[in-house]
Amino acid sequence: MASKALIPFLVGMMLLTGVCNTLFTKYQDNQCVRNCDDPDPKNRKTFEQPVLQTAQMFVGEVGCWLVVGVMAAWQKYKSRSSPKADGYQAVDTDNANDDNDDDAASINSAHPLVEPAKRRAGPDGLLRGFGILLLALPAICDILGTTLVNAGLFMVAASIYQMTRGALVLFVGLFSVVFLQRKLHLFQWVSLVGVVTGVALVGLAGVIWPDPKGALKQAIAAGDDDAASVDALRAALGVVLIAGAQIFTATQFVLEEFLLERSSIDAIEVVGWEGLFGLAVTLICMLVLHVAVGRTDAGRYGMFDMVEGFRQMTEYRAVWVSSLLTMVSIGGFNFFGLSVTRSVSATARSTIDSCRTLFIWVVSLGLGWESFKGLQVVGFALLVYFTFLFNGVVQPPFKFLQPREEVEELLPEEPIEHN
Numbered sequence: 001m002a003s004k005a006l007i008p009f010l011v012g013m014m015l016l017t018g019v020c021n022t023l024f025t026k027y028q029d030n031q032c033v034r035n036c037d038d039p040d041p042k043n044r045k046t047f048e049q050p051v052l053q054t055a056q057m058f059v060g061e062v063g064c065w066l067v068v069g070v071m072a073a074w075q076k077y078k079s080r081s082s083p084k085a086d087g088y089q090a091v092d093t094d095n096a097n098d099d100n101d102d103d104a105a106s107i108n109s110a111h112p113l114v115e116p117a118k119r120r121a122g123p124d125g126l127l128r129g130f131g132i133l134l135l136a137l138p139a140i141c142d143i144l145g146t147t148l149v150n151a152g153l154f155m156v157a158a159s160i161y162q163m164t165r166g167a168l169v170l171f172v173g174l175f176s177v178v179f180l181q182r183k184l185h186l187f188q189w190v191s192l193v194g195v196v197t198g199v200a201l202v203g204l205a206g207v208i209w210p211d212p213k214g215a216l217k218q219a220i221a222a223g224d225d226d227a228a229s230v231d232a233l234r235a236a237l238g239v240v241l242i243a244g245a246q247i248f249t250a251t252q253f254v255l256e257e258f259l260l261e262r263s264s265i266d267a268i269e270v271v272g273w274e275g276l277f278g279l280a281v282t283l284i285c286m287l288v289l290h291v292a293v294g295r296t297d298a299g300r301y302g303m304f305d306m307v308e309g310f311r312q313m314t315e316y317r318a319v320w321v322s323s324l325l326t327m328v329s330i331g332g333f334n335f336f337g338l339s340v341t342r343s344v345s346a347t348a349r350s351t352i353d354s355c356r357t358l359f360i361w362v363v364s365l366g367l368g369w370e371s372f373k374g375l376q377v378v379g380f381a382l383l384v385y386f387t388f389l390f391n392g393v394v395q396p397p398f399k400f401l402q403p404r405e406e407v408e409e410l411l412p413e414e415p416i417e418h419n
Contacts, residue, residue, distance in 0.1 A: 047316075048303060050150035062272060063330075065272045138255040156210075159360050160203070163357055163379065203379075357384075
């Protein structure tokens with residue numbers, strides 16, 4: 001638990017690293033990597049490698065092991081610097097077994113996510129021994145969800161991408177009811193309808209007034225009507241991909257909650273393990289897709305051409321520098337986000353994350369990556385309000401919507417977000 005003086009720093013760093021995650025990735029998408037000197041802007045190609053961007057996210061998650069190692073080294077140093085008085089202590093052999101049982105119980109009870117009935121399974125619960133392989137399941141969901149949102153990001157503006165991800169609340173709520181047997185109150189069902197309405201308005205704004213990038217922007221400026229139609233279709237497809245990806249992310253959240261409730265493993269270690277499993281599966285899939293698709297004439301220079309992707313990432317300074325910065329910001333976002341959850345609450349973290357969307361929007365407007373859209377403002381306002389209402393940050397506006405009993409949390413106390 002961090003001191004009160006440290007909490008503003010943790011909140012600020014969570015916001016900073018969270019904003020950087022999206023902005024660095026969008027900056028990467030805007031970089032020209034082929035035919036950059038071609039006089040026809042439609043022939044210029046930007047960096048569009050969502051699979052490689054998924055791999056770089058997992059590298060950032062693997063970096064969480066550095067934090068775990070530093071924390072372990074610090075605890076070891078502290079234990080050495082304060083040894084027991086006189087070195088030895090007497091041991092009551094008659095009660096040794098009872099003492100061991102009490103120690104195990106105290107370890108389990110110290111973790112707030114472990115239900116009392118399940119703490120007797122041991123300090124690691126389901127995630128002990130080979131059971132740690134269960135974390136490959138949420139990692140695979142993370143691969144699918146992250147790859148889809150990365151693909152959608154280079155089709156829409158950064159703020160629309162972030163706002164569309166608000167559909168996650170809908171799927172988490174529904175999946176919690178179906179698979180975790182949670183109960184939704186009337187005001188939460190109303191909130192879900194409001195979230196869907198907000199996301200729909202944000203997506204509609206992106207389709208009606210798309211923000212073309214690079215070559216498409218120049219083509220549209222030159223009066224190419226076909227380019228304008230293509231950009232509108234790309235924006236619509238991007239919104240669908242990002243919204244659909246939230247199904248996999250919600251599945252990931254539900255799986256993580258199920259596993260965390262039945263184990264006492266630290267959440268930052270879960271991020272590290274998922275990073276290892278996710279990186280391994282992603283690299284294997286990249287190799288298979290490169291052989292099956294990337295080497296063909298139709299797949300050459302596409303997102304499954306691994307050789308071309310690594311060439312683009314290594315030859316262009318803006319791409320590999322933004323990759324390094326993204327890896328660092330992802331690791332930092334998870335660390336500071338978990339610290340905020342422990343020091344304040346999971347609801348506070350989700351509220352702060354909504355502020356991240358606002359900052360991304362403001363920065364994108366300032367950089368000229370997108371234009372101001374009134375409909376997007378309305379959608380964002382609805383999205384934020386109903387997300388706050390769903391999480392209990394604001395009270396239901398009408399008495400008949402107010403719950404008559406205590407509202408059960410739908411997310412774990414330490415929600416694990418990766419991007």
